[in-house]
Amino acid sequence: MDGDYGIVARGVCRSFGRVDALRGIDLTAPYGQVTALVGPNGAGKTTLMLILATLLAPDRGEVRVGGIDPVTDPVGVRRQTGWMPDAFGLYDRLTVVEYLEFFARAYRLDRARTARRVAEILAATRLVEYAHRSVHVLSRGQKQRLALGRALLHEPRVVLLDEPASGLDPHSRIELRDGLRGLAAAGVAVLVSSHILAELEEIADRIVFVSAGQTAGEYEVGDLANARPMPWRVRATDPAALSLALVDYGIGGMAPNESGVVLPPMLEEQAADLLAALVSAGVRVVAFGPVGGHLESAYLALTGDQR
Amino acid sequence: MTGSGVRLVLMQEFRMRVRTGRWQWLLGSWTAVVWIFTGLLYVVLAEDRYNDDPVGIPLFGGLMLFVLGLVLLVSPAITAQSINGDRERGTLATLQATLLTPTDIVVGKLLAGWSVGLVALATTLPAVAWTVTEGVTVLRAVVTLVVVALLIGVVCAVSLGLSAMLPRSITSTLLSYVFVFAIGIGSPILFGLSSAVLATNTGPTRDDLVWWMLAPNPFVVLADSAPQLPPKRDPYSGRMIPQPNDPLGELGREVRDVRRPPGYQRSYPERLDYPNDHPVWPLGLAFNLAMGAGALVIARERLRSPAHTLPLGTRIA
Numbered sequence: 001m002d003g004d005y006g007i008v009a010r011g012v013c014r015s016f017g018r019v020d021a022l023r024g025i026d027l028t029a030p031y032g033q034v035t036a037l038v039g040p041n042g043a044g045k046t047t048l049m050l051i052l053a054t055l056l057a058p059d060r061g062e063v064r065v066g067g068i069d070p071v072t073d074p075v076g077v078r079r080q081t082g083w084m085p086d087a088f089g090l091y092d093r094l095t096v097v098e099y100l101e102f103f104a105r106a107y108r109l110d111r112a113r114t115a116r117r118v119a120e121i122l123a124a125t126r127l128v129e130y131a132h133r134s135v136h137v138l139s140r141g142q143k144q145r146l147a148l149g150r151a152l153l154h155e156p157r158v159v160l161l162d163e164p165a166s167g168l169d170p171h172s173r174i175e176l177r178d179g180l181r182g183l184a185a186a187g188v189a190v191l192v193s194s195h196i197l198a199e200l201e202e203i204a205d206r207i208v209f210v211s212a213g214q215t216a217g218e219y220e221v222g223d224l225a226n227a228r229p230m231p232w233r234v235r236a237t238d239p240a241a242l243s244l245a246l247v248d249y250g251i252g253g254m255a256p257n258e259s260g261v262v263l264p265p266m267l268e269e270q271a272a273d274l275l276a277a278l279v280s281a282g283v284r285v286v287a288f289g290p291v292g293g294h295l296e297s298a299y300l301a302l303t304g305d306q307r
Numbered sequence: 308m309t310g311s312g313v314r315l316v317l318m319q320e321f322r323m324r325v326r327t328g329r330w331q332w333l334l335g336s337w338t339a340v341v342w343i344f345t346g347l348l349y350v351v352l353a354e355d356r357y358n359d360d361p362v363g364i365p366l367f368g369g370l371m372l373f374v375l376g377l378v379l380l381v382s383p384a385i386t387a388q389s390i391n392g393d394r395e396r397g398t399l400a401t402l403q404a405t406l407l408t409p410t411d412i413v414v415g416k417l418l419a420g421w422s423v424g425l426v427a428l429a430t431t432l433p434a435v436a437w438t439v440t441e442g443v444t445v446l447r448a449v450v451t452l453v454v455v456a457l458l459i460g461v462v463c464a465v466s467l468g469l470s471a472m473l474p475r476s477i478t479s480t481l482l483s484y485v486f487v488f489a490i491g492i493g494s495p496i497l498f499g500l501s502s503a504v505l506a507t508n509t510g511p512t513r514d515d516l517v518w519w520m521l522a523p524n525p526f527v528v529l530a531d532s533a534p535q536l537p538p539k540r541d542p543y544s545g546r547m548i549p550q551p552n553d554p555l556g557e558l559g560r561e562v563r564d565v566r567r568p569p570g571y572q573r574s575y576p577e578r579l580d581y582p583n584d585h586p587v588w589p590l591g592l593a594f595n596l597a598m599g600a601g602a603l604v605i606a607r608e609r610l611r612s613p614a615h616t617l618p619l620g621t622r623i624a
Binding site: 089 | 312319326401407613617
């Protein structure tokens with residue numbers, strides 16, 4: 001079923017005692033794309049990741065990872081799946097190379113492939129100079145890169161990353177973004193959960209919102225922009241001229257502040273018309289964009305009632 | 308289970324243990340304690356000997372009982388955190404998600420812990436070899452060492468099972484010690500009290516009803532499983548008597564006497580049938596091995612994934 005999808009989950013339920021962590025979640029993650037899993041804390045993102053990573057059995061529902069059912073054939077899923085958990089430990093006493101070699105063997109890579117993959121991962125994670133240093137001397141960002149490299153050792157076709165960007169500095173996040181885009185370009189199905197919405201907007205092709213253990217919406221990032229009107233912010237070199245032009249346009253009365261004027265909710269086409277009108281009216285616009293990004297406003301709209 | 312998987316986990320655990328340091332000090336102080344004990348016991352025995360019995364026999368018995376006590380004290384600490392400790396450090400789940408099987412992980416961790424105990428036991432080998440030159444049969448030395456080695460494995464396995472069952476490593480360590488306490492001290496206390504309760508009714512003692520309470524005791528297993536030494540002729544009475552001054556043999560004969568039905572004559576000549584009598588150690592050793600095997604099965608079940616149920620308070624990752 002679903003040959004183009006690295007991950008398919010339908011109606012997946014899982015409870016822990018009386019707590020229903022997942023209440024019928026639906027999700028698909030195609031090969032060659034980055035799918036983001038977005039939702040508030042406790043929405044069930046990590047639980048779903050654990051089910052996809054073959055560590056947790058769902059109570060109900062259908063799951064396929066790389067076309068394989070993780071409940072009946074967990075080994076088959078593990079062969080082609082890389083997973084990086086939310087909170088993870090590294091073996092502090094090992095060197096970086098020893099750490100990678102250990103996992104390469106645990107994934108039953110043969111000697112030649114182990115050597116090749118360890119070298120490739122060291123280069124890709126820019127840890128070559130740390131190859132023979134102990135893992136515990138690495139910085140947080142380096143550890144995060146090592147853990148990601150570990151998840152990719154056996155060249156999985158499906159990659160599950162639980163909050164990979166947490167605790168990363170901006171530079172490391174850009175690297176992560178490029179790394180994930182590279183995986184998707186190579187045909188891997190990437191599922192990544194995160195809170196950092198601005199980053200996801202650049203990384204992801206598709207967004208799956210989850211809330212209280214259910215899928216609240218599944219969007220292409222491109223469609224998200226026009227899914228609903230959202231507030232826009234505009235700033236010009238001359239605030240007074242901007243205010244006048246806005247009044248002329250029929251949307252006056254907003255008080256400008258240091259960061260500009262927040263405009264009422266508009267779709268992208270409406271916003272583009274307004275910008276064109278402002279520019280042709282001679283207003284020197286220096287910033288014009290949706291407040292908080294498409295993802296953030298969609299997130300707040302879809303999950304706001306849960307708080 | 309795969310040989311390469313077990314070997315990988317074993318080597319990994321061993322490497323981590325070696326690098327966690329201070330083991331040189333632990334092993335050094337262990338060896339020192341064993342040799343100080345052996346030396347002091349030798350001096351005491353050499354001074355106190357009332358006849359020309361070989362000094363090696365009581366020396367070996369005393370040493371092995373002492374070493375057994377020491378390994379029982381140390382073994383729970385070796386593996387009682389090996390699974391929930393990994394879980395607490397966040398390294399277990401990534402291991403479970405690899406192609407290693409639960410059996411690979413459990414057996415590898417057991418062998419790593421067990422081999423630490425065996426290394427400690429191995430440091431006593433020179434002292435044991437010395438007692439063999441002083442009159443202990445090689446058979447007895449080998450059997451006794453094998454039994455101690457098995458008991459170390461049992462305690463490691465039970466501790467490993469507890470570390471898989473319980474979310475917190477401190478609880479599993481505590482319960483591992485409770486297990487050692489139960490078989491080491493609880494079993495004779497239970498036997499003694501039960502025997503006293505039965506004896507309050509007038510009549511013969513009925514220890515034969517409760518002898519099995521002693522069987523799981525590691526000291527009883529060790530002493531009773533030690534091959535008996537040939538009897539010797541008492542220079543005063545001219546009768547054949549068991550080898551005197553033999554702690555293992557005497558303890559073994561005591562626990563076998565306890566099994567006998569009431570009215571049985573307990574006199575020295577009868578005790579010579581010791582090897583053909585009803586031994587206690589097979590039951591005790593079987594009990595211990597069953598506990599260890601059961602703990603390993605539980606540990607493997609706990610590591611099996613995808614998990615359907617999780618122990619209370621456990622997070623996978």
